[in-house]
Amino acid sequence: MESLKFRVSKKCLPFGDKVIKQGFRLHKFQEIFYSDVAELEKDVYFIVAPTGAGKTFSFAFPILYAKDNNYLTSRRGLIVVPTNALAEDIEKTLKEQGIKVETITGKTLTKKGKERGEELIEKLKNCEIAVTNPDILNYMINSGYHLPRKNEKFRHLKGFPDWSAFFNALDYVIFDEYHLYDEEQIANILIWFLMTKELFGKIKWFFVSATPEENLIEFLNENGITPEIIEQPLSNEGRVIQGEMEIEFIKISKRIERSLFGHLIEDGRLKENIKDIIEKAISNNEKILIIFNSLRDAMRMKYIIENEIDAEVWVNTGLQTREENNNNLDEILSKTDIIITTSKAEVGVNYPVSLCFMDSGLYLRNFMQRIGRVGRGMEKCKIYCTVITKIFNNLEKHFNKIKKEKLNYYEFVDLMKKAFEDREFKKDKVPKFCGAVLWSVLNSMEEYDKKLTYQRKEKLETLRDKFPYYWVFYHLNEKIKRIEEDEDEEIVDEDVREELLKWWRSFKNSFIRFRGDSVIWKVIYEDGKETEYDLLWILDNAFVEVNKENRTVIIRDFREKRECVVRGIITFSLLDKDYPSTIGGIDKGEWFKFLYSDYIGDIFLQKFESWKIYKEKYFEDETLFEELVKDIELLAPIYSKKRIEIFDLVVDYGEVWCDDIL
DNA sequence: TGACCCCTACAATGCGGTAG
DNA sequence: CTACCGCATTGTAGGGGTCA
Numbered sequence: 001m002e003s004l005k006f007r008v009s010k011k012c013l014p015f016g017d018k019v020i021k022q023g024f025r026l027h028k029f030q031e032i033f034y035s036d037v038a039e040l041e042k043d044v045y046f047i048v049a050p051t052g053a054g055k056t057f058s059f060a061f062p063i064l065y066a067k068d069n070n071y072l073t074s075r076r077g078l079i080v081v082p083t084n085a086l087a088e089d090i091e092k093t094l095k096e097q098g099i100k101v102e103t104i105t106g107k108t109l110t111k112k113g114k115e116r117g118e119e120l121i122e123k124l125k126n127c128e129i130a131v132t133n134p135d136i137l138n139y140m141i142n143s144g145y146h147l148p149r150k151n152e153k154f155r156h157l158k159g160f161p162d163w164s165a166f167f168n169a170l171d172y173v174i175f176d177e178y179h180l181y182d183e184e185q186i187a188n189i190l191i192w193f194l195m196t197k198e199l200f201g202k203i204k205w206f207f208v209s210a211t212p213e214e215n216l217i218e219f220l221n222e223n224g225i226t227p228e229i230i231e232q233p234l235s236n237e238g239r240v241i242q243g244e245m246e247i248e249f250i251k252i253s254k255r256i257e258r259s260l261f262g263h264l265i266e267d268g269r270l271k272e273n274i275k276d277i278i279e280k281a282i283s284n285n286e287k288i289l290i291i292f293n294s295l296r297d298a299m300r301m302k303y304i305i306e307n308e309i310d311a312e313v314w315v316n317t318g319l320q321t322r323e324e325n326n327n328n329l330d331e332i333l334s335k336t337d338i339i340i341t342t343s344k345a346e347v348g349v350n351y352p353v354s355l356c357f358m359d360s361g362l363y364l365r366n367f368m369q370r371i372g373r374v375g376r377g378m379e380k381c382k383i384y385c386t387v388i389t390k391i392f393n394n395l396e397k398h399f400n401k402i403k404k405e406k407l408n409y410y411e412f413v414d415l416m417k418k419a420f421e422d423r424e425f426k427k428d429k430v431p432k433f434c435g436a437v438l439w440s441v442l443n444s445m446e447e448y449d450k451k452l453t454y455q456r457k458e459k460l461e462t463l464r465d466k467f468p469y470y471w472v473f474y475h476l477n478e479k480i481k482r483i484e485e486d487e488d489e490e491i492v493d494e495d496v497r498e499e500l501l502k503w504w505r506s507f508k509n510s511f512i513r514f515r516g517d518s519v520i521w522k523v524i525y526e527d528g529k530e531t532e533y534d535l536l537w538i539l540d541n542a543f544v545e546v547n548k549e550n551r552t553v554i555i556r557d558f559r560e561k562r563e564c565v566v567r568g569i570i571t572f573s574l575l576d577k578d579y580p581s582t583i584g585g586i587d588k589g590e591w592f593k594f595l596y597s598d599y600i601g602d603i604f605l606q607k608f609e610s611w612k613i614y615k616e617k618y619f620e621d622e623t624l625f626e627e628l629v630k631d632i633e634l635l636a637p638i639y640s641k642k643r644i645e646i647f648d649l650v651v652d653y654g655e656v657w658c659d660d661i662l
Numbered sequence: 663t664g665a666c667c668c669c670t671a672c673a674a675t676g677c678g679g680t681a682g
Numbered sequence: 683c684t685a686c687c688g689c690a691t692t693g694t695a696g697g698g699g700t701c702a
Contacts, residue, residue, distance in 0.1 A: 389676070562683085564682095588682040596683050 435469025
């Protein structure tokens with residue numbers, strides 16, 4: 001076993017000169033928040049500060065500043081975070097500062113129908129800071145709360161004429177951990193920013209993360225917005241946020257160990273030397289954190305450790321997120337010896353641990369987030385990290401140039417940047433998505449009939465020419481409208497008309513979702529524990545019993561490795577010879593392509609090709625057909641997996657094919 | 663005689679491409 | 683993504699030689 005070991009000196013944040021009324025001395029990055037936000041020079045600020053720097057703590061500072069200076073009007077902020085758990089965490093922190101906080105998530109909104117929108121705006125107006133997720137924002141901005149449903153005429157919501165009223169009540173917006181969003185999600189956020197700037201102009205936007213996204217900053221610059229970047233310096237003096245780290249990188253082969261799991265386990269048992277390390281730590285009252293890349297590995301590890309070591313084990317992964325959970329976190333943590341988790345560890349919750357085994361994660365950002373979780377507020381910590389050969393060799397090469405046994409934090413970050421690759425951000429995708437999102441929002445505003453909404457919509461239309469992709473949608477929608485009105489089959493045969501309309505509805509709907517679509521079923525595992533999870537993942541990674549009537553799966557055991565039980569999906573989101581269309585099925589290549597690539601424009605085009613051949617004859621109006629086809633083909637670049645709504649799964653349990661799982 | 667080096671053959675490992 | 687293949691590179695055991 002090859003490994004590389006070195007130490008990294010403790011990470012400290014220096015204090016600035018500014019001291020606030022409450023007696024805190026501020027760090028540099030916090031000073032921007034403790035100010036009159038309305039007077040800030042720029043519209044957008046990027047805050048770069050490491051995990052543990054006290055970001056959350058400073059999110060309410062604009063409000064404290066207004067109070068401390070006896071402003072007549074108070075300030076209101078919105079914090080947007082990628083997970084609900086993080087939202088709850090932030091709520092707790094800010095409440096301790098005496099701030100009126102409302103968490104707005106699917107769980108805290110209790111009303112249904114028309115009243116849900118009213119509940120949303122009421123919650124916002126009742127607080128000084130609202131914490132929410134981007135999904136709810138996206139739903140709102142695409143008029144999800146306003147558009148009438150079946151049997152309704154129009155929705156006039158109390159105090160909520162349209163989505164812009166929500167933003168009108170805000171002075172500043174903070175996007176926390178924004179590095180987790182992909183190109184399409186970033187495009188969404190940019191459009192929200194541009195639209196509100198067009199309408200009000202007073203809102204200040206903060207993007208906060210430990211790892212800045214250079215490409216996003218570049219993109220803003222290219223579009224005439226110059227954000228200010230505030231980077232928190234580190235030093236050897238000041239507040240200690242992470243103790244000295246001793247890191248051991250362990251080279252693993254893709255073929256043999258495959259992952260951390262293979263490094264820790266041999267023939268289904270913990271390796272002796274690993275067992276010794278863990279047992280010694282527990283007897284010293286240390287807590288241990290184990291982070292896997294794979295959820296399956298995490299679950300299998302749990303069983304093995306429980307069998308071999310006398311310790312309290314707590315597993316916290318995506319599988320547990322929706323589990324009924326009455327215990328509070330502090331309580332769980334205090335009695336736990338070993339925490340097993342996955343990439344879920346990268347966001348939010350802090351564990352007081354000083355010993356950690358981890359898979360390095362896919363990219364630099366994953367690794368940095370994981371490593372930032374260990375040794376918070378401690379003197380020392382020890383980390384064992386498995387890396388694939390390529391990264392290990394990079395590490396070794398660059399480490400040998402430094403030849404130091406102990407690095408300072410900067411040298412460490414620099415070395416990691418050289419060793420790891422970072423995620424590729426496809427910048428050229430962003431303007432296209434911006435155009436699409438803009439169209440979706442404006443189109444949704446068309447359908448409610450308030451004069452003021454029309455005025456706002458007109459104002460927003462000035463943005464259209466910034467993103468020409470908007471017009472692709474506009475023209476396509478015009479043609480579809482003509483087809484919709486074509487009841488006498490003058491343009492197209494009725495059946496084809498119906499499927500075209502159904503496809504367009506499904507396509508439009510995909511913009512109201514912020515994330516991809518998945519089939520979530522109830523899952524029962526470990527003698528009755530109940531949760532909800534992605535059915536596709538469960539079928540591929542576990543041995544299960546399926547109950548179709550109750551939409552429930554019972555996990556009997558986890559597989560040793562992923563199997564391809566699900567062979568494809570059925571969807572209305574693609575136009576194909578047969579409708580609905582199947583992705584995968586007998587075409588294995590297509591299925592793997594779908595599973596493992598972010599963009600599926602070529603699958604879309606391929607299927608559309610056969611649609612064209614088979615459906616052309618049903619069109620009376622040939623010119624319209626030609627033009628329609630051209631427009632639809634232009635959609636290929638924004639066919640990410642988010643466009644696909646899953647109607648059914650195609651499953652193969654062995655010999656027998658069965659495609660009616662849902 | 664043992665320490666060391668060189669060489670060779672074969673094994674192991676790694677890598678890039680491809681198909682499913 | 684994973685399995686597989688062919689090819690390239692690296693690792694290693696063991697033979698053989700030299701030298702002190």
